[in-house]
Amino acid sequence: MSDASQLPPPVLAVDNLRVAYGARVAVGGVSFRIDRGEIFGLLGPNGAGKTSTLSAIEGLVKPKSGRSLIDGIDTVQHPLEAKARLGVQLQSSSFQAELSIEQIAKLYAGLYGVHLSREQIDASMRTIGLDAELGKRFKQLSGGQQQRMALYIATIHEPLLLLLDEPTAGLDPQSRRALWQRIEQARGAGRSILLTTHSMEEAQAVCDRVAIIDHGALLTTGTPAELIEKHKDDPRVLEVAHGPVTLEDVFIGLTGSEIRD
Amino acid sequence: MIDPQSDTVRPPLGLAMRSLLRADAIVLLRNRVSATLSILLPIVIVVATSLGARTARLGGAELTIGLALTIGLITSCVLGYSLNLAHDREVGVLQRLRVTPAPTWMIMTSRLCVQVVTNLIASIVVVIVGVIVHGLTPTVGQYALVLAVAVLGAAVFLAIGQALVGLVPSTSAVNAIGRVLFIILVLLGIIGSTGILGDTVKSISGWSPVGALMTLFSDVLGGAAWNNQDIYSLLACAGYIIGFAFIGIRWFRWETR
Numbered sequence: 459m460s461d462a463s464q465l466p467p468p469v470l471a472v473d474n475l476r477v478a479y480g481a482r483v484a485v486g487g488v489s490f491r492i493d494r495g496e497i498f499g500l501l502g503p504n505g506a507g508k509t510s511t512l513s514a515i516e517g518l519v520k521p522k523s524g525r526s527l528i529d530g531i532d533t534v535q536h537p538l539e540a541k542a543r544l545g546v547q548l549q550s551s552s553f554q555a556e557l558s559i560e561q562i563a564k565l566y567a568g569l570y571g572v573h574l575s576r577e578q579i580d581a582s583m584r585t586i587g588l589d590a591e592l593g594k595r596f597k598q599l600s601g602g603q604q605q606r607m608a609l610y611i612a613t614i615h616e617p618l619l620l621l622l623d624e625p626t627a628g629l630d631p632q633s634r635r636a637l638w639q640r641i642e643q644a645r646g647a648g649r650s651i652l653l654t655t656h657s658m659e660e661a662q663a664v665c666d667r668v669a670i671i672d673h674g675a676l677l678t679t680g681t682p683a684e685l686i687e688k689h690k691d692d693p694r695v696l697e698v699a700h701g702p703v704t705l706e707d708v709f710i711g712l713t714g715s716e717i718r719d
Numbered sequence: 720m721i722d723p724q725s726d727t728v729r730p731p732l733g734l735a736m737r738s739l740l741r742a743d744a745i746v747l748l749r750n751r752v753s754a755t756l757s758i759l760l761p762i763v764i765v766v767a768t769s770l771g772a773r774t775a776r777l778g779g780a781e782l783t784i785g786l787a788l789t790i791g792l793i794t795s796c797v798l799g800y801s802l803n804l805a806h807d808r809e810v811g812v813l814q815r816l817r818v819t820p821a822p823t824w825m826i827m828t829s830r831l832c833v834q835v836v837t838n839l840i841a842s843i844v845v846v847i848v849g850v851i852v853h854g855l856t857p858t859v860g861q862y863a864l865v866l867a868v869a870v871l872g873a874a875v876f877l878a879i880g881q882a883l884v885g886l887v888p889s890t891s892a893v894n895a896i897g898r899v900l901f902i903i904l905v906l907l908g909i910i911g912s913t914g915i916l917g918d919t920v921k922s923i924s925g926w927s928p929v930g931a932l933m934t935l936f937s938d939v940l941g942g943a944a945w946n947n948q949d950i951y952s953l954l955a956c957a958g959y960i961i962g963f964a965f966i967g968i969r970w971f972r973w974e975t976r
């Protein structure tokens with residue numbers, strides 16, 4: 459074996475990924491890498507191509523070209539093996555409305571090949587503060603409870619990589635911070651996390667590295683501090699800055715000020 | 720440089736299938752309205768036709784029970800199954816299942832199995848009620864054949880339902896087209912078979928899904944000798960199953976846009 463093959467592959471390697479819906483190009487050749495124990499934020503305005511990038515990694519859409527490898531496994535050639543290593547929270551996902559929280563947990567545990575006893579479910583529900591809601595339906599939970607449940611399901615098989623699509627959208631500040639803490643705990647347990655957001659505060663609070671994406675292209679990648687350092691003299695950034703340059707100034711400077719819907 | 724361990728990390732299919740079957744069964748049991756409807760309508764038909772005692776006009780008790788069974792199957796497959804599937808696709812239930820390591824054929828197969836079992840139970844109830852109110856005395860063998868035809872019919876209408884959801888992305892369109900399809904299939908099967916629309920329509924009707932199934936049901940219930948018409952009906956059903964299932968699987972649209 460050569461030295462190179464003894465290095466563990468990155469948890470996620472995305473190479474020149476292109477996603478198109480008919481003639482509409484949503485992701486136009488995106489490349490990035492995520493290492494073990496890293497929280498990586500994909501930052502972009504609405505319609506930038508964040509969800510489409512995740513969808514291609516998740517196998518929900520077939521990339522037009524390029525590839526993504528999870529722990530060295532090609533997501534198109536070996537979709538089931540790749541998915542087994544992946545925990546997912548979709549932007550707009552829903553669980554069967556007829557199932558109780560406990561039944562949802564059992565279903566997804568089974569789909570990932572995990573045997574869960576009643577006691578184990580009870581214990582996990584206590585840690586996420588849902589032990590009083592076991593018999594409830596998903597729709598009957600509050601927004602914060604729903605996000606906690608979705609994150610719990612995403613981590614039920616202790617995946618190598620977590621993909622979270624706007625995990626804190628619509629949460630109140632308390633729930634948001636509590637979720638950040640859970641995301642950091644997941645990293646502490648050795649997982650890598652790819653999350654999307656359009657909150658600069660979130661990117662700075664939890665992400666080790668971020669990439670700014672717009673119109674399906676990555677504009678820049680680095681730690682939040684590196685991005686500010688790298689773009690603080692860019693005239694587009696200076697024009698929108700009020701005082702010292704912030705990550706948000708960099709974001710607006712690079713992606714423009716017009717409103718997206 | 721594929722990781723040789725990659726196969727071992729794939730979760731066992733048996734556990735995944737059992738979990739899906741259990742969840743799908745719970746979902747179906749909780750949907751009481753649609754379950755009740757697909758069993759109530761055929762029972763109303765068999766009971767109502769037994770009251771007048773003039774069922775000979777419709778071709779006799781066997782044909783009436785066959786019609787009731789067929790209508791029960793269409794209701795629960797073309798209207799119920801396809802609408803539930805379209806709804807789950809629209810709200811994202813299917814997407815969430817699809818990002819797990821369960822193969823997509825398994826997600827569909829589980830739903831279909833639960834659906835066929837439900838149809839079988841509903842058919843048993845309808846046959847028993849029909850036999851009692853119409854005063855028939857079928858043998859155990861005939862009962863078994865009726866249930867075999869019921870499974871065949873469920874497969875025909877599930878294939879049609881699958882093709883409908885597969886090709887039509889919008890849930891409300893699936894609903895609307897399903898209703899129209901229901902009416903067309905039933906009318907073609909019943910009115911066409913009477914011959915009042917002419918011989919061409921009558922022979923088309925015999926080959927139509929409802930016509931073919933009514934023929935099989937009534938011949939099986941009536942203990943008629945196996946004839947050419949039955950073979951044609953069987954072939955027609957097989958054709959519908961293969962054709963529509965292929966369309967519904969090959970061109971299934973997972974997204975609503």
Ligand SMILES: Nc1ncnc2c1ncn2[C@@H]1O[C@H](COP(=O)(O)OP(=O)(O)O)[C@@H](O)[C@H]1O
Nearest residue numbers: 479484503504505506507508509510511974976
């Ligand atoms: N299923 C789809 N069919 C057609 N166009 C789509 C589809 N999904 C997304 N798009 C388009 O692709 C672009 C990127 O969308 P998306 O990846 O959802 O962005 P984001 O998640 O960053 O808001 C948008 O212009 C969107 O309208």
Ligand SMILES: [Mg+2]
Nearest residue numbers: 508509510549
């Ligand atoms: Mg999105």
